[in-house]
Amino acid sequence: MLQVVEDIYEAQKTFEKLRQQGRSVGLVPTMGSLHKGHVSLVERARLRCDVVAVSIFVNAIQFNDVNDHRQYPRSTEADLAMLASAGVDFVLLPTDEQMHPKPMNVLITTSGAAELLEGVHRPGHFDGVATVVAKLFIILGPGLAFFGEKDFQQLVVVRRMVSELHFPVEIVGCPTVREPDGLAMSSRNLRLTEADRAKAPIVHRAILAARQAYAAGETSGRGLIAVMYEVLSSVQDLVIDYASVVDPQTLKDVDHAKPDSRLVVAVHLGSVRLIDNSAVGGD
Numbered sequence: 001m002l003q004v005v006e007d008i009y010e011a012q013k014t015f016e017k018l019r020q021q022g023r024s025v026g027l028v029p030t031m032g033s034l035h036k037g038h039v040s041l042v043e044r045a046r047l048r049c050d051v052v053a054v055s056i057f058v059n060a061i062q063f064n065d066v067n068d069h070r071q072y073p074r075s076t077e078a079d080l081a082m083l084a085s086a087g088v089d090f091v092l093l094p095t096d097e098q099m100h101p102k103p104m105n106v107l108i109t110t111s112g113a114a115e116l117l118e119g120v121h122r123p124g125h126f127d128g129v130a131t132v133v134a135k136l137f138i139i140l141g142p143g144l145a146f147f148g149e150k151d152f153q154q155l156v157v158v159r160r161m162v163s164e165l166h167f168p169v170e171i172v173g174c175p176t177v178r179e180p181d182g183l184a185m186s187s188r189n190l191r192l193t194e195a196d197r198a199k200a201p202i203v204h205r206a207i208l209a210a211r212q213a214y215a216a217g218e219t220s221g222r223g224l225i226a227v228m229y230e231v232l233s234s235v236q237d238l239v240i241d242y243a244s245v246v247d248p249q250t251l252k253d254v255d256h257a258k259p260d261s262r263l264v265v266a267v268h269l270g271s272v273r274l275i276d277n278s279a280v281g282g283d
């Protein structure tokens, strides 16, 4: 049976008991508006943990753009139905006031890999992510936490935070789930106009073209970037934030790509920002 709890302290007590009983806890942090990508994380958690917890919290402090926050889709009823049928045990639905009590004087500061790519275009984003993820770990005390490779930089930043703050949590990265046309599933896809939705698979096609070029012998970072730009510029009214080839740990640009180097892309289609990535050697 799915148990839904809003109160953070109640959740904290419940999970303390579960851990005392020796039950392993897996956490899937989300911002709701759930889709098959989220469900795939739940399925992986189900395989490895006795108790699967999902948090649904649209974390205002990780949005650098007020409109993006305001327009972020919310569908709690449908989310809970999806989680119940995916076999989730526990959903934490905290309020803003309880999660981030005011005045908010404590924030985790991230740097290094967090300052590149998304960090350039969304200043403060990863400080907000790191802070809420740390709070969720403190509230629920999971032994494992599941994050999607869809947000590859987030995965890198969270792993770094866990290591530096000595959280006793194993971070499990999970592959990106895509629509049949290759578009990475995302809650923000709902906000694409019909015309932009038709253009959106170009992001994955650009990544695939770079992967093919690498397989055919193009190993220079510049060459692979040029391939991605060429594909992306075949679509009108698409604004590129970045299309890069980076080291999978530091996220710094690489001159010579290796199979585990990461192709990372961020674009705007209308008011919607899309990100995607893949290993150069394929996922």
Ligand code: AMP
Pocket: 029, 030, 031, 032, 036, 037, 038, 040, 041, 146, 147, 148, 149, 150, 151, 174, 175, 176, 177, 178, 184, 185, 186, 187
């Ligand atoms: P979000 O609700 O967008 O914050 O995402 C919650 C978690 O789901 C994050 O760890 C995301 O990386 C992951 N996620 C989102 N979309 C996908 C996807 N298409 N495939 C796999 N994981 C995803």
